[in-house]
Amino acid sequence: MNNPSISQLQSERLRNLTNGNTLLKISVGLIFLTILSSAFVYAETISVNVDGTNYDVDYTVTGMSVSGIESDPDFISLIISVDVTESPGVLDITFDRTFFDSIYDGVDDDFIILADGDEPNFSETQTTSQSRTLSIELPSGTEEIEVIGSVFGRIIEETPSEPEEKYEEPASKQIPAAFVDISKDPKVYVERYVTESSYKTWFEENYSDYTFHEALDISKSELDKLIAEIEKEHSEPAPIETPEEPTKTTECGPGTILKDGACVIDERCGPGTLLQDGVCIAKPQTTSQPTSNKGFGTELGYGVIAAFVITGAIAIILGLMSKAGKSRD
Helix, strand or coil, X not given: CHHHHHHHHHHHHHHHHHHHHHHHHHHHHHHHHHHHHHHHCCEEEEEEEECCXXXXXXXXXXXXXXXXXXXXXXXXXXEEEEEECCCCEEEEEEEECCCEECEECCEECCCEEEECCECCCEEEEEECCCEEEEXXXXXXXXXXXXXXXXXXXXXXXXXXXCXXXXXXXXXXXXXXXXXXXXXXXXXXXXXXXXXXXXXXXXXXXHCCCCCHHHHHCCCHHHHHHHHHHHHHHHHCCCCCCCCCCCCCCCXXXXXXXXXXXXXXXXXXXXXXXXXXXXXXXXXXCCXXXXXXXXXXXXXXXXXXXXXXXXXXXXXXXXXXXXXXXXXXX
């Protein structure tokens, strides 16, 4: 009697356990379906027109619904009509940056959000280079949300990806560089490099992989020495040449010599002598012609003429006296 009763009791327990497992499976399935429905059923898209261009806006809601959306280009904002039935209702909305964004000085700025004129709790849950997603908590009974940004229809310039740099073996340098004429003195090139800024710029642009002394095939110390020499030459003023005054030549007469630019008596020889060819010799005697005979002849001529005049006068007088005496007789 006892054994059949025990067996029947165990059978009933097994049946009850089977029914319990079935119910557990059903419960888990319902929970999973609920999760899936909350993830997909409320994921929706709504269209909004901005200055004649339509944009699609993706959003997800919990405990509320969205009935419409419109744009206000003057205030750069979106006005969303909602019906919040639970508290809090949650709106997750994604804005494509090419449609609607909030930027200040080229950097992301916060959106301004008003729910029936008040500021609700919200956060930016996802930010990429293409879009921004906001999660907004709304109290039950909210009817209108306004999201204020800074720009509609923004154009995003894609930054081109930089090509991968390929390593190339550096080509061997030509020493001296191609512009150098080895027949010329390196100082010619160094002087241009030091004194002509345009020449230095040309070298640095066209031979950036060379140092200047390397391009000339000289050492660094040789280059420094040439630079110092050139800078010294250009810093010293050129000497001023004074034209030489022509040498004045003065000839002095016999018995005189030139001293300090003037003729003075030559006192190197005694009286009556003069210096000739470095030897004192006697002065030559000069004879003067007497002038007494010449004076005497002149005086004699004058006397003869006077005598004739006087004689003539006496003769005339005597002639007149004789004629007068004859007249009285």
